[in-house]
Amino acid sequence: xxQFLDTTSPDFEPAFVALLNAKREDSPDVDATVAEIIADVxxxxxxxxxxxxAKFDRLDLTPAQLAFTxxxxxxxxxxxxxxxxxxxxxxxxRIRSYHVRQMPEDAQWTDPDGATLGWRFSPVSAAGLYVPGxxxxxxxxxxxxxxxxxxxxxxxxxxxxxxxxxxxxxxxLLAAHIxxxxxxxxxxxxxxxxxxxxxxxxxxxxxxxxxxxxAFVAAAKRRVFGKVGIDMIAGPSEILxxxxxxxxxxxxxxxxxxxxxxxxxxxxxxxTDDAGFGRAVADAVDKRLRTLxxxxxxGASWRDYGAIITVRDLDQAAELSNRIxxxxxxxxxxxxxxxxxxxxxxxxxxxxxxxxEAIGDYVGGPNHVLPTARSARFSSGLxxxxxxxxxxxxxxxxxxxxxxxxxxxxxAQSESLQAHGLSVRARLDSLNRPPI
Amino acid sequence: xxQFLDTTSPDFEPAFVALLNAKREDSPDVDATVAEIIADVxxxxxxxxxxxxAKFDRLDLTPAQLAFTxxxxxxxxxxxxxxxxxxxxxxxxRIRSYHVRQMPEDAQWTDPDGATLGWRFSPVSAAGLYVPGxxxxxxxxxxxxxxxxxxxxxxxxxxxxxxxxxxxxxxxLLAAHIxxxxxxxxxxxxxxxxxxxxxxxxxxxxxxxxxxxxAFVAAAKRRVFGKVGIDMIAGPSEILxxxxxxxxxxxxxxxxxxxxxxxxxxxxxxxTDDAGFGRAVADAVDKRLRTLxxxxxxGASWRDYGAIITVRDLDQAAELSNRIxxxxxxxxxxxxxxxxxxxxxxxxxxxxxxxxEAIGDYVGGPNHVLPTARSARFSSGLxxxxxxxxxxxxxxxxxxxxxxxxxxxxxAQSESLQAHGLSVRARLDSLNRPPI
Numbered sequence: 001x002x003q004f005l006d007t008t009s010p011d012f013e014p015a016f017v018a019l020l021n022a023k024r025e026d027s028p029d030v031d032a033t034v035a036e037i038i039a040d041v042x043x044x045x046x047x048x049x050x051x052x053x054a055k056f057d058r059l060d061l062t063p064a065q066l067a068f069t070x071x072x073x074x075x076x077x078x079x080x081x082x083x084x085x086x087x088x089x090x091x092x093x094r095i096r097s098y099h100v101r102q103m104p105e106d107a108q109w110t111d112p113d114g115a116t117l118g119w120r121f122s123p124v125s126a127a128g129l130y131v132p133g134x135x136x137x138x139x140x141x142x143x144x145x146x147x148x149x150x151x152x153x154x155x156x157x158x159x160x161x162x163x164x165x166x167x168x169x170x171x172x173l174l175a176a177h178i179x180x181x182x183x184x185x186x187x188x189x190x191x192x193x194x195x196x197x198x199x200x201x202x203x204x205x206x207x208x209x210x211x212x213x214x215a216f217v218a219a220a221k222r223r224v225f226g227k228v229g230i231d232m233i234a235g236p237s238e239i240l241x242x243x244x245x246x247x248x249x250x251x252x253x254x255x256x257x258x259x260x261x262x263x264x265x266x267x268x269x270x271x272t273d274d275a276g277f278g279r280a281v282a283d284a285v286d287k288r289l290r291t292l293x294x295x296x297x298x299g300a301s302w303r304d305y306g307a308i309i310t311v312r313d314l315d316q317a318a319e320l321s322n323r324i325x326x327x328x329x330x331x332x333x334x335x336x337x338x339x340x341x342x343x344x345x346x347x348x349x350x351x352x353x354x355x356x357e358a359i360g361d362y363v364g365g366p367n368h369v370l371p372t373a374r375s376a377r378f379s380s381g382l383x384x385x386x387x388x389x390x391x392x393x394x395x396x397x398x399x400x401x402x403x404x405x406x407x408x409x410x411x412a413q414s415e416s417l418q419a420h421g422l423s424v425r426a427r428l429d430s431l432n433r434p435p436i
Numbered sequence: 437x438x439q440f441l442d443t444t445s446p447d448f449e450p451a452f453v454a455l456l457n458a459k460r461e462d463s464p465d466v467d468a469t470v471a472e473i474i475a476d477v478x479x480x481x482x483x484x485x486x487x488x489x490a491k492f493d494r495l496d497l498t499p500a501q502l503a504f505t506x507x508x509x510x511x512x513x514x515x516x517x518x519x520x521x522x523x524x525x526x527x528x529x530r531i532r533s534y535h536v537r538q539m540p541e542d543a544q545w546t547d548p549d550g551a552t553l554g555w556r557f558s559p560v561s562a563a564g565l566y567v568p569g570x571x572x573x574x575x576x577x578x579x580x581x582x583x584x585x586x587x588x589x590x591x592x593x594x595x596x597x598x599x600x601x602x603x604x605x606x607x608x609l610l611a612a613h614i615x616x617x618x619x620x621x622x623x624x625x626x627x628x629x630x631x632x633x634x635x636x637x638x639x640x641x642x643x644x645x646x647x648x649x650x651a652f653v654a655a656a657k658r659r660v661f662g663k664v665g666i667d668m669i670a671g672p673s674e675i676l677x678x679x680x681x682x683x684x685x686x687x688x689x690x691x692x693x694x695x696x697x698x699x700x701x702x703x704x705x706x707x708t709d710d711a712g713f714g715r716a717v718a719d720a721v722d723k724r725l726r727t728l729x730x731x732x733x734x735g736a737s738w739r740d741y742g743a744i745i746t747v748r749d750l751d752q753a754a755e756l757s758n759r760i761x762x763x764x765x766x767x768x769x770x771x772x773x774x775x776x777x778x779x780x781x782x783x784x785x786x787x788x789x790x791x792x793e794a795i796g797d798y799v800g801g802p803n804h805v806l807p808t809a810r811s812a813r814f815s816s817g818l819x820x821x822x823x824x825x826x827x828x829x830x831x832x833x834x835x836x837x838x839x840x841x842x843x844x845x846x847x848a849q850s851e852s853l854q855a856h857g858l859s860v861r862a863r864l865d866s867l868n869r870p871p872i
Binding site (some may be wrong): 088090121171229251288335345351359363378379396 | 462517520522530533534537540553556560568575592607643644667669677691730734773780781784786789794795798799803806809811817826832836840841843846852857858859862
């Protein structure tokens with residue numbers, strides 16, 4: 001059973017704080033191992049990557065076999081059913097349409113002093129996308145990372161995906177193909193991150209690495225950060241559903257379970273203004289858990305981290321939601337737009353009962369890579385901005401320098417940065433000299 | 437003397453690669469000390485902060501004295517000269533005007549399937565700004581961090597600035613006042629970062645921490661990242677000037693020295709298509725170094741990390757610039773706009789000979805917090821975006837769910853995420869049931 005909390009109970013506040021602070025992740029400390037792997041790949045390049053792939057994935061490769069060939073990709077893709085292909089294509093197209101709208105505008109203007117100012121966005125030249133192997137090898141994640149990169153204009157996009165014992169998920173290759181990925185390597189783990197960051201004889205280095213992974217991958221991304229850019233290090237998934245009594249308890253139960261089935265560390269929370277509805281959802285969860293394929297995982301998540309919170313009214317629900325700052329927020333209430341105005345900290349909001357969170361995982365259009373562990377207070381989901389950088393532009397004229405240069409000189413003097421001041425002063429003096 | 441490189445020399449490539457890879461920063465490993473300080477502040481709050489401030493800053497405070505009072509701020513500000521105040525106000529106004537234009541638009545639209553999609557930006561609720569004490573206590577940095585935060589709409593902005601032996605820079609307090617900072621604490625070091633991240637009895641926690649600092653501050657920011665957001669961890673400053681022979685060598689020398697005087701680890705590079713001009717700049721640097729106040733610092737930086745590179749033409753200059761990905765890029769050439777089109781990796785570009793980089797440090801308008809150490813390949817300077825986060829929005833209708841729900845269900849099945857698929861299926865089935 002999940003926790004049942006009620007804001008009218010005198011014990012509510014400490015129980016809620018405990019829920020907020022529950023440490024759900026128990027990452028093994030693999031940093032020393034990862035440091036060795038990265039050093040090895042930096043020193044020995046392909047040879048190290050090949051040895052580590054033989055060791056961890058039981059796969060013997062030559063340098064020429066590190067990358068999938070176009071024929072291998074085509075053959076794998078041919079095995080995908082037309083229905084799966086159509087679903088992936090629809091998802092890719094919707095993700096593309098959404099992310100195209102995120103492209104920011106360049107700007108340039110001249111101010112009254114004659115200074116021309118502005119900025120320019122340009123794509124990262126090369127990006128790497130890590131795709132996990134095995135159970136968590138999700139083609140949808142390939143689309144969610146690769147499509148924004150290509151929309152942003154990344155010239156070279158390399159995917160790494162481990163293929164333990166040679167097993168490959170053809171849908172991952174198809175998703176990469178649909179998204180326009182340029183290179184796919186059959187490697188994984190910290191060695192793949194090191195290869196992307198530093199390059200090997202076969203694999204050219206990239207400037208930015210995104211994508212989810214296990215503890216080794218996360219530790220490696222932390223270590224190469226600075227040498228390359230990385231996306232967030234995601235924690236276990238979370239959902240908060242705010243629902244009034246005018247919902248089908250079974251639908252809400254399935255929405256809660258669709259996070260819980262990801263991971264025993266996932267967290268599914270329900271806030272409702274009707275205690276009876278909360279109990280009905282709990283019953284519906286129990287009923288669904290009896291038949292779910294991933295019942296062990298989903299059951300453990302729901303038991304250990306699930307909670308149903310009864311509130312006085314929806315304003316109180318919004319207050320608690322803002323303290324939770326959930327990754328996914330479903331608003332199953334009569335006026336979801338009004339409630340969304342008040343829920344200001346959330347990675348993604350799903351409005352109304354016809355918008356199960358699973359729509360957002362696949363085909364909605366918005367990105368499913370979202371801030372976890374309350375970081376929606378200060379960060380955002382993946383977007384085209386993760387594959388762009390801004391260069392600011394400034395051009396002074398003699399007139400502009402006359403107008404604002406003396407203030408720069410003054411501030412430089414106050415900061416004891418003499419050369420800063422002189423670089424302005426030398427130019428101003430030249431303007432004050434009478435023409436010969 | 438700096439290095440002289442010439443692209444026509446057979447030794448050029450290895451020399452240039454060595455220049456790119458020169459490790460200029462030698463940070464002491466203070467991580468263990470910082471971990472203890474953070475744990476102490478988390479455990480004992482104000483008491484720990486007060487003890488550490490007595491120890492490191494030789495300053496005895498009560499909890500009530502941690503924050504500057506409005507009277508203390510007013511008194512310090514009164515001592516600032518009208519000229520300094522006017523310069524700071526001009527800088528603040530120009531920074532504000534520039535950053536207001538960066539504010540992104542919210543968006544919402546309904547697609548042909550009936551799905552309403554969009555996003556919403558909202559400010560971080562509370563931010564903390566670290567300001568170093570002593571020599572590197574720059575009022576301009578207060579403006580560059582605090583103004584974008586306030587433009588973004590941050591509700592509560594707290595500054596920490598250490599005041600060793602009680603010494604305070606009144607210009608820092610004035611800059612904070614002009615920028616609309618809400619709280620100023622006379623604390624510094626890792627203890628200030630811990631107090632901002634976790635809160636104490638006196639200091640409420642924030643959601644995001646920005647601002648430069650020493651090795652202790654940098655290590656503390658790394659450690660609290662995740663609990664709060666942080667800005668970049670900046671390395672030593674850099675400038676690349678691309679100049680043709682039609683420039684005053686003294687101006688270019690001063691521009692190079694205005695980076696070199698920051699720090700012995702700073703790097704100043706000149707690329708020119710005229711070897712004679714390069715030598716003239718080197719001579720001008722030597723001459724200026726004889727009279728500069730910070731000649732020891734600037735001289736060491738120029739000697740150890742400075743370089744003058746002669747290229748065949750400006751296209752080759754652009755190629756090298758993109759490999760360097762400089763923090764600051766000055767284009768002192770006849771057609772700077774044309775060259776700027778080709779220099780795609782740079783934090784900030786200063787176009788033309790009337791735009792010394794120092795203008796950008798103070799009054800240009802663009803931010804002076806910029807990506808260092810070649811990270812302009814994948815990251816951007818500070819902006820209002822650092823104090824905003826995006827929430828994505830999606831609302832399906834029955835019609836939209838009918839159109840795209842089956843694809844979501846199909847993909848969920850392919851990823852063995854049964855509850856995901858069922859959460860869509862349950863809703864689709866309800867639409868297919870005949871009305872009673």
